Structure formats: structure tokens, C-alpha cells
Amino acid sequence: MTSQAFEAHDHRSCIAEGVASAVQICAERNLQLTKARQRVLEILLSEHRAMGAYEILEVLRAEGLGSQPPVAYRALEFLTKHGFAHRIERLNAFIACTHVDNAHAPVFLICRACERVVEAEADPAQGEIDRAARQAGFVVERAVREAEGLCPACASGA
Amino acid sequence: MTSQAFEAHDHRSCIAEGVASAVQICAERNLQLTKARQRVLEILLSEHRAMGAYEILEVLRAEGLGSQPPVAYRALEFLTKHGFAHRIERLNAFIACTHVDNAHAPVFLICRACERVVEAEADPAQGEIDRAARQAGFVVERAVREAEGLCPACASGA
DNA sequence: GGCTGTATGATATAACATATCAACCCCAAT
DNA sequence: ATTGGGGTTGATATGTTATATCATACAGCC
Ligand SMILES: [Zn+2]
Ligand SMILES: [Zn+2]
Ligand SMILES: [Zn+2]
Ligand SMILES: [Zn+2]
Numbered sequence: 001m002t003s004q005a006f007e008a009h010d011h012r013s014c015i016a017e018g019v020a021s022a023v024q025i026c027a028e029r030n031l032q033l034t035k036a037r038q039r040v041l042e043i044l045l046s047e048h049r050a051m052g053a054y055e056i057l058e059v060l061r062a063e064g065l066g067s068q069p070p071v072a073y074r075a076l077e078f079l080t081k082h083g084f085a086h087r088i089e090r091l092n093a094f095i096a097c098t099h100v101d102n103a104h105a106p107v108f109l110i111c112r113a114c115e116r117v118v119e120a121e122a123d124p125a126q127g128e129i130d131r132a133a134r135q136a137g138f139v140v141e142r143a144v145r146e147a148e149g150l151c152p153a154c155a156s157g158a
Numbered sequence: 159m160t161s162q163a164f165e166a167h168d169h170r171s172c173i174a175e176g177v178a179s180a181v182q183i184c185a186e187r188n189l190q191l192t193k194a195r196q197r198v199l200e201i202l203l204s205e206h207r208a209m210g211a212y213e214i215l216e217v218l219r220a221e222g223l224g225s226q227p228p229v230a231y232r233a234l235e236f237l238t239k240h241g242f243a244h245r246i247e248r249l250n251a252f253i254a255c256t257h258v259d260n261a262h263a264p265v266f267l268i269c270r271a272c273e274r275v276v277e278a279e280a281d282p283a284q285g286e287i288d289r290a291a292r293q294a295g296f297v298v299e300r301a302v303r304e305a306e307g308l309c310p311a312c313a314s315g316a
Numbered sequence: 317g318g319c320t321g322t323a324t325g326a327t328a329t330a331a332c333a334t335a336t337c338a339a340c341c342c343c344a345a346t
Numbered sequence: 347a348t349t350g351g352g353g354t355t356g357a358t359a360t361g362t363t364a365t366a367t368c369a370t371a372c373a374g375c376c
Contacts, residue, residue, distance in 0.1 A: 089247040107290040120290035127286035129305050132265040132278035137310035146302040152295035
């Protein structure tokens with residue numbers, strides 16, 4: 001699972017590994033990966049694209065796992081709180097994390113044409129956000145790093 | 159108008175200069191800074207904090223400048239499109255630009271305690287977002303750089 | 317049994333944003 | 347002076363995202 005999901009890859013292993021790693025981490029940390037939570041993670045893992053809470057909710061509803069907004073939002077809160085998913089602020093939507101183990105300073109690259117979203121890793125210490133914060137004496141608790149544009153394939157007209 | 163609005167300053171000049179500079183630029187570029195547009199800019203300039211469209215709309219409504227959501231959103235679209243205001247994605251809200259003339263790669267520092275928002279300038283070429291994009295062959299059209307945390311005053315318990 | 321903490325269910329509402337069509341106004345070309 | 351286009355505004359409706367609140371279920375513990 002590299003950061004380059006813009007490229008072709010064995011996507012079934014993305015899902016399998018993502019779920020397996022969440023199962024293991026939850027066991028280690030005594031977190032309850034309940035049915036709905038796991039299913040939402042699978043739904044997110046199924047596409048390299050950000051999904052809205054209501055889009056996820058539709059799937060849950062079809063499967064009898066819940067039909068009201070809080071069902072989706074609660075699962076998403078759990079997943080984002082524990083690092084299994086991220087919120088994409090630009091899209092008001094969510095995506096599965098593809099760097100579950102590592103320390104996290106993700107940069108999201110959002111293709112406006114094919115909607116794919118890739119999570120890359122940044123070194124925050126070398127970043128423009130931390131630099132600006134340091135200079136202002138600002139204590140960063142959370143940073144949003146998102147770029148919208150065209151992925152290599154869409155940019156080249158492929 | 160430095161980037162350090164976390165510090166005390168003559169705030170009346172923030173408003174006066176912000177409006178004056180917008181008036182001038184609109185004249186130069188043949189943009190129509192209509193009554194509603196200018197008033198929304200003034201409203202945004204009146205606080206170093208991001209305001210939601212509906213919060214702005216309340217003010218417009220009280221002043222008889224319009225009462226329906228599109229009124230606020232249209233003015234905000236004009237202001238953001240031409241660089242007089244920015245959208246803060248993290249907050250789904252808007253703030254007046256404090257660097258109107260310069261080239262723009264703003265970093266926003268959002269204090270979760272006092273709600274103040276400061277716009278700092280980044281050098282995108284030295285940034286983590288551009289670096290990640292270059293590495294992935296991604297063409298950036300728009301970047302979101304926002305940090306949430308505590309401003310110097312709130313961090314020190316002042 | 318009763319207590320506690322966590323997770324779910326269920327209802328309602330808040331908050332944010334856009335689509336659409338009609339009306340108006342300015343200005344310029346015929 | 348009329349006509350037509352572009353940009354702006356008015357007005358209504360609707361779509362989308364998110365949270366508040368209260369009730370219920372269930373498991374682990376004493
Ligand atoms: Zn994949
Ligand atoms: Zn991640
Ligand atoms: Zn000021
Ligand atoms: Zn503060």
C-alpha cells in the first residue's frame with residue numbers, strides 16, 4: 001500500500017489489508033470495532049475517493065445496519081478519532097487512511113476530474129504550515145493540508 | 159496590516175484600509191463593488207475571525223440589504239473569486255483577506271479558543287503540499303493550508 | 317440486583333449551500 | 347429609440363451536511 005494509488009494496483013489487497021490492520025490495532029488497543037464501524041471502514045476502503053456521510057449511510061441502510069444520520073456520523077467519528085480514516089475538509093467527506101501505522105501529517109491530493117484522492121506523507125517540520133505557526137507563536141493541534149487539481153492521468157488527458 | 163492580528167493593533171485602520179484597497183482595485187480592474195458586496199467585505203473586515211454565510215446574512219437582513227441565502231453567497235463568491243476574502247474550509251466560513259495585493263499562498267492559523275484567525279503567507283515552493291504533489295506528478299490548482307490550535311495568548315492562559 | 321460505561325435507536329432540527337427563473341438595469345450597436 | 351446582451355438582484359424552493367437530545371440495550375463489575 002504505497003501512497004501512489006493514482007497508479008494501477010491490486011485493489012483487493014487495499015481492502016483486505018486495511019481491514020486486517022484495523023482489526024489488529026483495535027484488538028491491541030481495546031477498541032471496539034463493531035459491525036457498523038468495520039463496515040464503514042470497508043466502504044471507505046472500497047474506493048480511493050472521499051465519500052460523504054450520507055452516501056455511506058445509503059449503503060448501511062441498504063444492508064440494514066442503520067438508516068439515520070447519526071449512525072454514519074458515529075462510525076466516522078470513531079474511525080477518524082483513531083486514525084483509520086480522515087476527513088477531507090475541502091469536500092466535507094471522508095476517506096480511509098492508507099498509512100495507518102505511521103505518524104501522521106497527511107497531505108491529500110484531490111483530483112477534480114476522476115475524484116481520486118491520494119494520501120501522501122509530509123514532514124511537518126519542513127512544512128509551510130509549521131513554519132508560519134512557529135513564527136506566530138501558534139500551537140498547532142491539527143493541520144489541514146489538501147491540494148485540489150489534476151492527477152497525472154487526468155492532467156495528461158489519458 | 160501585518161499578519162500578526164493576534165497582537166493588539168489599531169483595528170479601525172484594518173477596516174478602513176481593507177475597504178479602500180478593495181475600492182481601488184475594483185476601479186482598476188473594472189469590477190463592480192456593489193453595495194452588498196462592499197458591505198459584506200466590511201462585515202468580514204470588522205472581525206479577525208471567520209464568519210458563516212448565514213451570520214453575515216443576518217447583518218444584511220437587519221440593514222435591508224437582502225434576506226435570502228443567495229444574497230450572502232453571491233457577495234461571498236465575488237469577494238473570494240477576486241481575492242478580497244478567503245474561505246476557511248475547516249470552518250465552512252469566510253474571512254477578509256489581509257494580504258490583498260500580494261501573490262497568494264495563504265496559511266490560516268485558527269485559534270479554537272478565541273476564534274481569531276490569522277492569515278500568514280507561505281512560500282509554496284518550499285512547502286510540504288507542493289513537494290508531495292511534485293512527487294506524485296499531481297498538478298495543484300488550489301491548496302488548503304489551515305492549522306487549528308491555540309494562539310499565543312490563549313496558549314499561555316492569558 | 318443495581319451500577320457504570322459504551323454503544324444504538326430514534327426523532328428532530330440546525331447549519332451550510334445551490335438550482336432556477338423572473339425582473340431589472342446599464343450600455344452599446346443597430 | 348429600440349433592441350439585445352451581460353451582469354446583477356429578487357424570490358422561491360430545494361439539496362446537502364451535521365448535531366442535539368433523549369431513550370434503550372447490553373456487557374462487565376461489585
Ligand atoms: Zn486500492
Ligand atoms: Zn492516514
Ligand atoms: Zn484588525
Ligand atoms: Zn486565541
